[in-house]
Amino acid sequence: MNTMKRGCVISIGVFDGVHRGHRRVLERLRETAKLYGVPAVVVTFDPHPRRVLQPDKALPLLVSVQRRLELLASTGCVDRALLMPFDQYRREQTADDFVQGTLVEQLGMRALVVGKNFVCGKARVGTVEYLARLGESANFSVHPVALHAAFDDQSTEPASSTVIRRLILDGDVRRSAQLLGRHHELECKAGVSGELHLPAGMCIPRVGQYSVLLRSRDGVTLPEYVSIRSEGGIRRCFAPYADYERGAQVTMQFVDALERVGQAQLSASITT
Secondary structure, three states: OOOOOOOEEEEEOOOOOOOHHHHHHHHHHHHHHHHHOOOEEEEEEEOOHHHHHOHHHOOOEOOOHHHHHHHHHHOOOOOEEEEEEOOHHHHHOOHHHHHHHHHHHHOOEEEEEEEOOOOOOHHHOOOHHHHHHHHHHHOOEEEEEOOOEOOOOOOOOEOOHHHHHHHHHOOOHHHHHHHHOOOEEEEEEEOOOOEEEOOOOEOOOOOEEEEEEEEEOOOOEEEEEEEEEEEOOEEEEEOOOOOOOOOOEEEEEEEEEHHHHOHHHHHHHHHO
16 A cells, blocks of 8 residues: 555545435545645445444445445545455554554545544544544544434434435335435346346345336346345345346346335336
8 A cells, every 4th residue: 555645635434325425525525635735535445344343233235345436436526445454453453553554654644534423443432533632643634524314304313324224125215315316226137037136245125016227238228117025035036027138237226116106107117
């Protein structure tokens, strides 16, 4: 990992989904980097820290690692994304060692931009307040970004990957899209008899029927509806009108649940 001679402004996080809350942080990252005249850098992790810290409570991911990096780049707020392994070494690393050794000494961090609830380091010691004090002696500033409520008509629970994940698992893909800023999507492989093989470890909506958009590798997008079933505890997905060659890569974007849009609307969306 090369030191950046001019220094940089950094934001840290998993950024699973690169949702609207994340993009607020990234916009502040870009603004702060411009003030300092240095690159805007995102430090992100794989696997998800929860899979190392609490392997029995591993979270289904909103996007793959590759898609996460693509989405980070698409924001136009990031000059460089560094993907770091989250392993046992990182698990035991103190906040001071991580920030001082990796971010300051190796990367030349001059400012840190994170959400207000950010924590890092062993035992979650590295809160925003703790890092601000550390920055006074290590010569970097901390810029916390205020959290926004997920929905105006609900409690003040902030928009987060956790909220989005819960909505998707509950089948509410329409409201999850409001927080993601786009439809939730899964990268699938076509099987036989209209089956689309769902990717392992990803966030899959509950059993039910959904209005979706299917995009093939050649870029053609078609409206469709799919049925997600549970057979022997395994989720399986079937698109009755899809006609893809076996093994073809298909991106499935979830528009809404069938019971939410109604049968008439769904039929119309498929035929138009």
